[in-house]
Amino acid sequence: MDSEFDGKAFCKTVARLPGVYxxxxxxSECLYVGKAKQLRNRLTSYFVSTPQSGKIQRMLSRVASIQVHITKTESEALLLENTLIKEHRPRYNILLRDDKSYPYIRLSDSHDYPGLSLYRGGIEQKNKYYGPFSSAAAVRETLSEIQKIIPIRQCQDSYFRNRSRPCLQYQIKRCSAPCVGKVDRSTYDADVEDSVLLLEGKNEKLGVLLQRKMDQSSESLDYESAARYRDRIAALRKVLEKQYVSGGVANADIVVAVARADRGCVSVMSIRNGQNLGMRHYFQKTLLDETTGEMLTAILPQYYLRNPIPKELIVHPKIEGIIELTRIFSEKAGKKVIIKSNVRDYRAQWLEMALLNTTENLDRHLASKDAYTTRLKQLSKTLGLAVDPVRLECFDISHTAGEATVGACVVFDGEGPVSSQYRRFNMRSVEAGDDYGAMREVLQRRYRKVVENQEVLPDLVLVDGGKGQYRIAQEVLDELLLGDIPVVAVAKGRDRKAGSEKLYVSGRNSALTLPGISAGLHLIQQIRDEAHRFAITGHRQKRAKRRTYSTLEDVPGVGAVRRRALLQYFGGLQQLKRAPVEDLVKVPGISDSLAEKIYHFLRQD
Known part of the structure; x- marks a missing residue:
């Protein structure tokens, strides 16, 4: 048995220098990562005679060793801390769990006829980007409003290249159809410049410019153009009526933290060009009784070392280490960044708005969590489980007549779905249409890995299917010496309607049918439906890819690289089949002779 870790003795060996512990x-699992101005003093504070909070004591009781990394400066320590947190995802650190990048509006400035589109990912110098926005829905709404004012194309380049006549967007006056020459280059370029003014928040300037164009068209007796500009001015006014725009600072983020008991919420409200682009909320569990200031201090580096940094950050509550954060953020942004907490005038209004939204969202989150906890307890009671399940895993199989079979596993914990731990499985050794064989393979692959890597085991396993799938699941778990994990198979009733499901449960000789109003049944349906959604999405992607590539794989002289180039250029197999030889040769790597072969091969049937 390992001897107990002597924290006090260890601290005496640590230097009084900045660094990370x-x-x-x-x-050897990572429990916690922290930084310190003086490592010895910080670590000693954990092991003094004064009792720590219950949560910190529980963490310290698990500690078997401590690694120390000395750094030259506090700034270097902060960067290293963020790197280690991102790499190890420690159990007791406050983590930024949503790794999805912010969505932007991209203007494809490198194209002859630039278009606007939703974009996530790295920033390319050849294009222009506007944002970030709080969600993809906010981007789509903004793009829709822009189209009402300025008819800029919003289609993909591959779609644009393959048009032979205007699409519906042209018919409803949302696009000027540059793809088929319905607008000349100079007019389209002017529209692009107008859209840039709109995206940069220069609405007054745009309004004046449109008014001038309308007057000029009217004076030259071009009443059709004058009417078009009149309609744009009206659309612009209508859109601006919906927006709250400040005449103050152009670019700022308001970052606030609010807590209730052991739950907290950190929110980021983005102001760009004086316009509120919305908020993002990150819900946290205060694992070590952190204050809202400590929560905010933990999240800020994780968030802004992976996202663009605006000129100004307004934070609440006031945090420690502002000087170091300001220096690091300024270096990353390549410009001076200001972090402040005491604000007045319109900044105070923004802060008040952010706090109100964050508080209301946290209250709604807690109410939703309470409802989820109630359903979880009801499920445990209904199934007769010894303890309430903390981790649930549900499996489903999806295919079309045996084609492109995909297995899926979704994970729920005490908070709800844990999408970062979802997994899909492509079948390796199962005959087409063998659902039982597919379920066996998925369960074996999943739980062999769990056992080998000593990963967290579920408290309850659910499978979509009837008695046969239940038997398969029980056999696999027994083979892996995991037979004490309860299994529930969810079978559809005779009419296949929600509420008529039959449950095959470990330890019961007959199927269990729950009333349609059962909270436990509602939770099972939610988890089962999520597994089905995740499985069928993967199946459809695999099927579409297989059908597309299986056709192109038979084309002589076309390998994987050229297949990708062809599909990317034309946007899909159907557009590729319609392409003439003169368009095929425009694709990089396709010669005249190969274009002829592809053209005739795709038309041979």
């Missing part, structure tokens, strides 16, 4: 458990 990593607390490790008995299996």
């Amino acid at each position: 990593v607390m490790l458990g008995r299996s």
